[in-house]
Structure formats: C-alpha cells, structure tokens
Amino acid sequence: MLPVAHGQHERLGEQELADLFGVSRTLVREALMQLQARGFIEVRTRKGWYVVEPSVEEARDAFAARRAVESGLLRQADGQLEGKPLQTAVRRLRQHVKEEQAAIDGADAATRAFLLADFHVCLAECLGHKLLSDMLRDLTARTTLIASLYQSTHDARQSCADHALIVAAIEKGELERAAILMLQHIGNVEDALGQASLASADARLRLRATLAPVLRSRLRAVK
Secondary structure (H helix, E strand, C coil): CCCCCCCCCCEECHHHHHHHHCCCHHHHHHHHHHHHHCCCEEEECCCEEEECCCCHHHHHHHHHHHHHHHHHHHHHCCCCCCHHHHHHHHHHHHHHHHHHHHHHHCCCHHHHHHHHHHHHHHHHHHCCCHHHHHHHHHHHHHHHHHHHHHCCHHHHHHHHHHHHHHHHHHHCCCHHHHHHHHHHHHHHHHHHHHHCCHHHCCHHHHHHHHHHHHHHHHHHHHC
C-alpha cells in the first residue's frame, strides 16, 4: 500500500530550476505551464509555482490505469511484432534498459526515475500507439514523482531487471508472458514504494524528476 501524501507542496523557483537544468527561465516557465495543465503543478497568486504531491488515491488510480493500458497493449500486439519491426523494437528497448542501468550505477536518482518510467512510454511507441504513449507519459509522470520520493536503489535495480525480462519475452514472441510480467512489475513497484520511507527524499531530486519529461521534450523541440 502506498503511503498517504503528507500534504506538503514544494515551491518551484524559476531561476533555481533554470540553473538546475542549464536552460533559460523562458523554457522553464513553458514547462511549468505544461505541468500545470496536466495537474502536476499549481500556481498561487503572488507566491509562485508549487508541486502538487499525489494523494494515495491518485497514486492508486495511476497504477491501476497503467495495469489496464500496458497489459492490454502487449496482449493486442500479437502478430504486429514480427521480422524487422520486432528487431527494431527489441533493439530500442534493450538500449533503453542499458541507459537505465547506467543511471542506477551512476547513482543519478533523478535520471533513473525518469528512465525507468520512460521505458513504458518507449514500449508503447515501439508498439505503434502514439495516443496511448502520450497517455502513458502523463500516467508515468505521476508515478515518477512518487518514485523520486520513495524508491530505493535496490528497488530501482529490480525495476530495471523486470524491464529486461519483459524485453526478453517480447523478443521470443511471448506476448502473453510479457503482459503477465508487466502486471507483476507494476504491482512490485507499487508495493515497494508503499514500504519505503519519505524521510530520505531529496527535494531537488524530486523537482528534477518531476520536470524532466517535459523539459527534455521542450529541449528537443528547440534544437
């Protein structure tokens, strides 16, 4: 079971975030506006931007939605991934898992939280579901915030190992097995986050992990 949110809201300073990411305040402001539209950030008159920490009910809803969407994606992919499309998907997913492992080994908690969540978006894209990949980007952004608060290095390594098993099943064409592994994986993540302690959370890591998906997207767009 996930812990109940403590009701604390982290204030976001535009200049601090610009310095943290090495980008302009304009880019930070655009990212914050996108996050506000998605319900992750709120703005208070004459006070600034604040992270809205998810409640236990919101966390449960996000994980439940992910179970339905991601297991369904894999089960419906039967016959779609063959030959070159399968090889391309497996190669991309394996590279993603390697990047996850590098972030874990490098003790980069913010990047690892983003990459572990982004694996699921990457999988939806590999299966050719643009609309659902956008939906998963929002859902995983919510659970990325939770993970950046609660996930230990041990749990992150287990998530990465789960991803590798899912990719191996996909490569063998065992999509039903991949769907079962996905359900087990999401359940394991939810359970592990519920058992961890809030006391070890680092506010700057939380902010960086929360904003990373949108900021990275914006940075790619302006290059």
